[in-house]
Amino acid sequence: MTTDVRVLQPDDWERWFSGLELAFGGVREPDEARAFFRDVTEFERSLGVWDGDGTVGTAGAFSFRMTVPGGAAVATAGVTMVSVAPTHRRRGILTSMMRRQLDDVRALGEPLAVLTASEPAIYGRFGYGVATQRLGARIRTDHVRLQLPPGTEEFTLRLAEPADVLDSCEAVYARQAAARPGMLVRRPGWERQGVIDPAQERAGASALQCVLAERGGEVAGYARYRLKPEWEGAGVPAGVVTVEDLEASEPGAYAALCRYLFDLDLMSTVAMRNRPSDDAWQHLVSDIRRCSVALRDGLFLRPVEVGAALEARTYATDVDVVLDVSDPFCPWNTGRWRLSGGPKGAVCARTDDPADLTLSVRELGTVYLGGFSLAALAAAGRVREERRGALAAASLAFSGTAAPWLPHGF
Template sequence: MTIELRRITADEWDRWHRTLDWAFGGLPQSPEERELWRGLVSLDRCLGAFDGDEVVGTYGELSLGMSVPGGAVVETAGATMVSVAGTHRRRGLLRRMMRRSLEAAWERGDVLSALTAAEASIYGRFGYGVAAHSLAARVPKHRVTLSALPPGTDDVRLTVTTPADALERCEKLYAELVTRRPGALERRPGWERLALLDPPAERHGASELRCVLAERDGELVGYARYALRVEWDRSVPGGPVLVRNLDAVDPAGHAALLRYLLGLDLTDRVELMGRPVDDPLVHLLSDIRVSDLQLRDRLHLRPLDVGAALAARSYATDIDLVLSVSDANCPWNEGRWRLSGGPAGAVCARTADPAALELDVRALSAAYLGGTSLGALAGAGLVGEARPGALAAAAAAFGHPLAPWLPHGF
């Protein structure tokens, strides 16, 4: 029977989502989490692959705003809830869903497509590059201290409350930080609920979430959301402080929050996930060797419109060169593009002029937010220099002072 690919209807959502649940291990999401994502995902962006009445493939999409170098927030299609049933592998279903969705997002005017990958090796063949990594740390509290404290740390006042009671203030602070770091997501209406998602069934022995606020002269300068899981070995307490979010507008606020988390009683470690690779904790902890730092791929990104994407960001130095881009999945991006700009902005348009650099869209995707050097990609054979000096100039221009970071998944 021919497998039909089409948008799903409201009454097909439950069947569609059950297929997704089974693809990710068979355990259904909690009712709270399922309700949240149902409210954020638009049905007109959800594809189903149907073998008769059976749903055998899923693809969801979110409307996102992502910060790029220079502070602009760019329309981004967030691919999510992607799966193919085990009975229907090797039939090209994923490729069909991806290509149809990429084209539809481009026609809508989205500039970028982004996703987080359950398996890191899947999406490179669709032109996605790893544009941002993340850091995980497991800090043993009794072996690690803060080696230095920024000026003003002792002037920060800490109070503990519930995430719900502090939500409005924390979301306002988060919004101030979005344009500082490439890869950050603008929280559009409904997304603030993500900060409160804490279903009891998924705590796995941990406490409910708490929120510690860092204030200076009554102004919020940072916050952290965390839970405790106290584990007793005979009569000796241990267990982790599980940090979900830690955001601060200045070094003193960040250090004060980290010191508080390291000082909580009845626990023996602090576990942080999904942190930026240049997080200040790397320089504050007295011993990173025992803090079990791990680097992971985080944000997979690709331009839907090369010209619009390159023009949307600013550049660290002046740049004027022609890129020859290959893109098998979005053929409208193929060809030569002249990029001219600098710290104040840029323009990018098609040209017939000779190329200075030659690269596949996957390499351009990895370098786009400034987290991966074009020079490093050239060292792997993924960027070719057609004009002497062009690689060094482009690598310098594409850089950014802060590493790109995706603060939360989708």
């Protein structure tokens, strides 16, 4: 086999993206979505593997900043559009792209790389660990009541065309992103992703709709959603409200939006597909058993530079621990690291001191945002305690106050 790995050129984008579509089932993306991804593609960070004139492998990265525990927005490579043609599987193409990509990420000085996985089993061998969860639910609003907090009545609601209020919604999102680990500080242009609305992907539901929660003329929250009228039995309304986005900067605004979504006429179910695992509606509903809650993996994360990554976040309690890290794919991370810090910051440097905990870079990625604990991984045999008491102390230090969450794919 003779293949050529090279940086993507603008003139090759159509063939490159078509190769990606073929690897993901051969269905062409709607023109609106294609135009968006063309606009946000960072050509200098995108790789194509070519066999003659055909694309047989694709991989890209976006230059993101991601909120980490403590509130810092850390430079992060958003790994994306990874595919290998079905004719060229098991020939080392994926490994070669991952190798090139992580070397490039390191050269750019980005301490973290993240991705969403169509097949989670693929990326563990490259050091990525699942770091966030996404909560889904189907809430039977004909059986569930909301217990609203004080201040809900202070907010008025206003319907608007989603594209017409992007700036107001993006300001709310930015406030939320600064407070929750895992959320991306969106670069200009990325706000458009939330209002891409091709008719062929609505599956019988309405066009995207948007409602704003306002107080004193200021937008404090928004929800984007679709309605799908359905009927059962002898004409009993059983429609579904599918919530695409829901953000609010105050509890009253959040509750007002939830009440609106739960009370829409002819609808009996609110469907949520991607919400944080600690989403507040779970504490507003009268009967959580009627909500069919389910969790699945969200963001996968790998530290590209262990020392810089651990220094970029803060810790819930004071911590002084020596981590013995293995990282076969990025061997510059392998070895012992002393992490010393707390709520105000941390330092992490190489050391010859004896290890307190032994783990791989994959486990470090899993606990990095505070959504999973070192103690849980130790119970699964994936972290080993070398010094008695070190596990409990470090597990507490890595914990967070808000569940990490990635609100949208890339």
